[in-house]
Amino acid sequence: MSYTFTILIFLIPLTVFLSLGLLNSKLKPSVAGVIGTTGLAVITILSYSTAYLYFSSTSTQEGHKSIEAFNVLWLTFTDQLQIHLGVLLDPLSVMMLVVITTVSLMVHVYSLGYMRGERGFQHYYAFLSLFTFSMLSLVVATNIFQMYIFWELVGVSSYLLIGFYYERPSAVAASKKAFIVTRFADLGFLVGILILSFNTGTFDFATLTSLTGPVITQTPGTLFLGMSVTTWAMLFIFMGGAGKSAMFPLHIWLPDAMEGPTPVSALIHAATMVVAGVYLVARLFPIYSFSSPDALEAIMYVGSFTSLFAAVIACTQLDIKRVLAYSTLSQIGYMMVALGTSGYGEYGLGYMASLFHLFTHAFFKALLFLGAGSVIHAVHTNVMTNMGGLRKYMPVTHFTFLIACLTIAGIPPFSGFFSKDEILVAAFEHNKLVFAVQWLVAGITAFYMFRLYFSIFWNHPREYDHTPHESPVTMTFPLIFLAIASVMAGFVPFHDLVTSDGRILHTEFHWIIALPSVLIALIGMGVAAILYCKQNPKPENLASRLKGIYQLTFQKFFIDEIYLFITQNIIFQFVSRPLAWFDRHVVDGSMNLVGNTTVVFSGAIKRIQSGHVQLYIWLFASGALLLTIAVLYLTK
């Protein structure tokens, strides 16, 4: 079975990016949009066929094997240090291909309507294609270095897209923040890669994660500060993943990234790029599971804390996109928790649950963002206190948004229920405290999501400048599609397809976990309905009574201010200034010294070129004499 056609999945968006980027304003906007969307439609079909071929071809007895469709040697430095580029097909990457292309296609179609008339329409589509290309290439990487290359490229695309409205200073600042924070995390990633590959001698995933391979079967020799080298490497690699997936304390860029256009938020910051960290841990899962279980524990705690932290902040935010951003943080926290609680093989429930949640989350979070975009497009404001009663004006958006909210709250039979439930089961089996936290977060999630829903669509109708109307078909079609996907995705037999070792995982339905989770979700919904369904003073009273806590959460726990304080007062003062002084005076100074020395020296020598013939003759004669003396007497 030849999978060589899969190379088209990467070449097509790359070509689209290059052509749209180069032919920028020579193309009419509609033409550019059509080109971008068509390209993406083609690769979506290709990914679906790849998935179908892949999952139906490999037998279910030994499990789904990983196939290398390509592995091309790209750079050779020495015999040991070689960098390949290739396409690796295994359940994880095929699933990611499907997810990324589907969501990207929906975003492309949606942007035809949302971004109509905007300046820079053509290069918007170029950047979208660039992002799609790099994300796709990231998930099929055969070795960790290729992954790093495309990891950085994804960061660049994100920077370009967040800062799309480059005339707004807040957008520019947000894009810089995103890039710098993720770049900082990537420093850890690179250190981790280097440690890992230095100790194992390879970049290749197949070798690194093979159970019979050298990495896992060898016990690591050296210990550093009580943890093995592998654990250190894995922690550093997780730092890179934490930056991309916005885990605490590197989460600060994600809420600000909402300055970008809403379809971008849907694509990058909800469904695809931010799950890159989860993908990374899942890709290296055998190493995490066997060689450094301490790292997995750390991942679990970080994920759990982040989900609680983000959920609490989301309860008081007023900007609808910010609420959704914190919701994303919270859900990714769920995914990390699931991975952290997972074992391998038949204990790999957490792995499967995490990826299942990734799958469903992509759809419903994209749906939520696109729905929010539809609302913003209609009423021209982001702040939910300026909205209300929109259910009369925008029925399609209303209905699909409701479906998405129910999904994220975890109400059956929507997909969110199934995936979240599996996570709760995995957490329950591993660590009861984490389970309790995640269960609580489920309730809080339901609360703030329905707070959002009720504030937008119910509550008191406001006066609008012009009557909001439903969005055009290009925007509502993706909403409907994603709503259907959110419903159907729950029924995909994930345990047959994507598991930690490729074999089928047997799961059972635990009523004892499912019932309380649905119950707390319903309680959350109910509280939100009481507070926000009708216009009433209860929220303000509550806020004024809990003033301290309210302020704390509203200001996002002042994390941004702390960061600013640290960087400006500590890092700039004590690190940057001395370094800048050093650069200016020592490095530049030595160069200037060389230059000045030459000038002074030449000033001294130039007197020889005096133009006086006698001087020349004298130099000549005395030079000849000195040479003679030297030859005769000094070289005896």
Next chain:
Amino acid sequence: MTGPKIIFFILAASIVVFSLLSVLDRRILRAAIYLLFVLVALAGLFYMMNFQFLAAVQLILYAGGIVVLIIFSILLTSQINSKLDAPRKSHLLSGLITAVGGIALSLATVIPFVFKATASDAIGTDMRTIGRQLLDTGEFGYALPFEVISILLLAALVGTIFIARKSKT
């Protein structure tokens, strides 16, 4: 002390003294005349060594040609009346050091050396031998330098005329 030796010493002493005077005197015409005396004494030295032809050429060429040329140029650049400037002290010092150092070096190298004379017959230095050798093309012949010298003289001639002609203004 034989006759030739006395004559040699007289000639040598006069050469040295007159050359020193030529170099140090501050009236230019006198310097030229001292140079003339040096050249004539040198011709005498050549004659003493049995190189009559060379002595004659020396007198004709140097004394009769070059010194005359020098005196002409002195007249042309109208310096007969003025006295020459004294040399600069720094130049004097450095020149002296170089000259004395050079003398010391050369003499220190040459005097200890024992020159071996070959014990063969002397060749004649009459015009016939000289002429034959001058135009000989075999071994020890000097036809080639002869021709080259003639070309050199031609070039010098043309060059001199070209350099020194009046510009076309």
Next chain:
Amino acid sequence: MVVLSTLVFFIGLLGVLIRRNLITMLMGIELMLNAVNINFVAFNHYLFPHRLEGHFFALIVMAIAAAEAAIAIALIINIYRKFLTVNVDDVDELKY
């Protein structure tokens, strides 16, 4: 003889270095050339009497000296026309 030629050579060199007038410098150069001639002739006469190489070399040196003196005079005349001086300190336009 060799002593003599050495002395005259370095006296000539001294003259070239000390004198400020171009013509007197030329005279010093002539002195140097003549010293060299003495050297050649001396070596020929006392060490290699069966050959005439020193003799001929001295002859050729004389011819060259003549040609060079002629050109030097032509140059001096030209310089005099341009700078109206034959002081060597004033002819220093080829400087930095």
